Structures are given as C-alpha cells and as structure tokens.
Amino acid sequence: MEIKGTENGIAAMAACYQRFDPAAYLQYNYTPPRADFERKDSIVPWKLACLHRAFTEGDVSGELLVDIGSGPTLYQVLSGCEVFKEVLLTDYLEVNRQELRRWLQDEGGCGLDWTPYLQHVCKLEGRRPSAWTEKAAKLRHVITDILPIDVHSAQPLAPDALPSAGADCLVSCFCLESVSPDLAAFTKALGHIRKLLRPGGHLLLIGALGESYYFGGPGVKIPVVPLNEAQVCASLNESGYNLIRLEVYTLPQDMRVGVDDVSGVFFVKAKKE
Numbered sequence: 001m002e003i004k005g006t007e008n009g010i011a012a013m014a015a016c017y018q019r020f021d022p023a024a025y026l027q028y029n030y031t032p033p034r035a036d037f038e039r040k041d042s043i044v045p046w047k048l049a050c051l052h053r054a055f056t057e058g059d060v061s062g063e064l065l066v067d068i069g070s071g072p073t074l075y076q077v078l079s080g081c082e083v084f085k086e087v088l089l090t091d092y093l094e095v096n097r098q099e100l101r102r103w104l105q106d107e108g109g110c111g112l113d114w115t116p117y118l119q120h121v122c123k124l125e126g127r128r129p130s131a132w133t134e135k136a137a138k139l140r141h142v143i144t145d146i147l148p149i150d151v152h153s154a155q156p157l158a159p160d161a162l163p164s165a166g167a168d169c170l171v172s173c174f175c176l177e178s179v180s181p182d183l184a185a186f187t188k189a190l191g192h193i194r195k196l197l198r199p200g201g202h203l204l205l206i207g208a209l210g211e212s213y214y215f216g217g218p219g220v221k222i223p224v225v226p227l228n229e230a231q232v233c234a235s236l237n238e239s240g241y242n243l244i245r246l247e248v249y250t251l252p253q254d255m256r257v258g259v260d261d262v263s264g265v266f267f268v269k270a271k272k273e
C-alpha cells in the first residue's frame with residue numbers, strides 16, 4: 001500500500017508543479033526580508049555563508065559540480081563556480097530551465113536581479129563588491145548546461161549527462177522535501193541522486209524544516225513533507241551518506257511572510273564514502 005501511496009503522491013506532486021510560477025516564487029523567497037543583505041539574521045545571507053564555507057574549507061574539490069533541482073535560482077552555485085571547472089544546473093520544469101538560460105545568455109527579462117547576490121558572495125571571498133561582474137562572467141563560463149532532472153527516477157539524469165565517474169560534488173537547495181509526498185520518497189530520492197556522485201564526493205544540502213506547504217505562485221499551494229533534524233540525519237544515513245556537519249537556522253517571526261509554513265532551514269555537508 002505504502003508504495004502505491006507514494007507513486008500516487010509523486011504523480012499528484014508532478015501535477016502541482018505544472019502550475020509553478022518562477023517569477024512569483026522568486027519574489028516570495030529571494031527579495032527582502034528573506035533576502036536582505038543588510039540584515040545579519042536574513043535567511044539568504046545565512047545560506048550563502050554556509051555554502052561559501054563549505055566550498056572553501058579545503059576538502060571539496062574536483063572538476064564537476066551538479067546542482068540538483070536548481071529551480072529558477074543561481075545563488076546555490078555562486079561560491080562553487082570558483083572551485084569547479086564545470087557546473088551543471090538541473091530542473092524538472094522547462095519554465096525554470098528557461099529562466100536560468102535567460103540569465104546565462106544575458107538577454108535581460110530575468111525574474112530577479114542577481115547583482116546583490118554576486119556582490120555579497122564577492123564580499124565573503126574578500127573581493128571588492130565591484131568584482132561581481134567578473135563573478136558573473138565566471139558563472140556564465142563554467143555553467144555548461146541546464147538539464148532536465150527527476151529525482152524520483154532511479155536514473156535522475158539522462159544516461160550520458162555525466163562522466164562515468166560521476167560528479168565530484170552535488171548541491172541541492174529546497175528541492176527534495178518539496179517534491180516528495182512522504183519521508184520514504186525523500187529518502188529514496190537522496191539514494192537516487194547519490195548515484196550521480198563519485199565515491200569520496202560531497203553533498204551540500206539545504207532544505208526546509210517543519211514545512212508542510214509553500215506557494216509556488218498565486219494560489220499554487222504545493223505540499224511538502226515536513227522534516228525535523230533527526231529525520232534529515234536518519235535519511236542521509238539510510239541512503240548511504242556520511243554526515244560531516246548539520247547547521248540549523250530558525251526563522252525569526254518577520255521572516256514568516258505567509259508564502260509557506262517553514263519553521264527552520266537546515267544546511268548539511270555530507271560525503272559519499
């Protein structure tokens with residue numbers, strides 16, 4: 001019964017995503033107060049600091065970084081693009097892949113101005129904020145493709161998408177728990193993406209704690225499997241990762257803006273032994 005339930009849940013989830021609105025989603029989550037670079041306790045600066053530290057503390061290296069479920073956002077690879085020669089972005093929806101392509105081709109009409117994000121990460125790297133144009137150029141150089149992905153498939157990417165050895169590092173932000181109908185599906189998806197990673201490679205995972213829904217557009221209410229820290233740790237362990245670090249951010253009241261019922265955000269650095 002459980003399996004049947006999960007299959008139906010995954011199909012229902014896919015139907016929800018047909019109504020996902022990238023522009024609205026960007027406005028809900030990637031503008032102030034959640035993305036306020038003047039506020040020490042804003043969520044996006046916290047996420048960027050976690051990613052900067054994880055990519056630059058010396059144990060993460062290689063050629064290829066793959067971002068799992070990029071959505072219409074780029075912030076997740078702003079630090080990684082300085083460490084890896086090649087970055088692949090992925091998403092389930094063509095509307096999101098198109099949004100990313102628009103930015104990459106610098107043709108204007110993007111749903112969000114990423115300049116403040118680029119400037120903030122330059123600051124984290126000890127560079128002058130005006131170096132953001134170099135970082136933008138670097139990003140446009142290292143991102144070599146934007147691929148379709150389905151984390152519920154035992155083979156999430158097309159067979160020839162990655163070198164046979166796999167990716168050297170995976171990053172995934174707010175994806176798995178938002179596309180999984182239950183904890184079993186979340187854990188299984190972690191196992192599916194693990195196969196994309198070479199032995200010794202790292203997984204950098206950011207996700208929501210206590211989230212049961214979010215709005216992917218006006219009136220587009222998308223169910224989320226609510227997770228707590230213990231479940232995240234157990235799922236990582238069960239799906240074959242070694243946990244290196246788990247950090248938690250608890251949302252201040254004024255970050256709860258009605259677009260979801262998130263209570264916290266987790267950051268995980270883990271390794272595939």
Ligand SMILES: Nc1ncnc2c1ncn2[C@@H]1O[C@@H](CSCCNC[C@@H]2Cc3ccc([N+](=O)[O-])cc3CN2)[C@@H](O)[C@H]1O
Pocket residue numbers: 014017020029034043044068069070071072091092093096149150151152174175178179208211214260262265
């Ligand atoms: N089967 C699939 N495989 C892979 N990707 C898939 C699949 N189905 C949909 N997708 C793809 O995954 C989706 C990724 S966006 C998911 C949004 N996650 C929840 C949202 C995000 C968010 C952001 C920021 C903050 N905060 O506190 O600052 C909180 C929150 C919590 N609410 C979307 O791109 C879809 O296109």
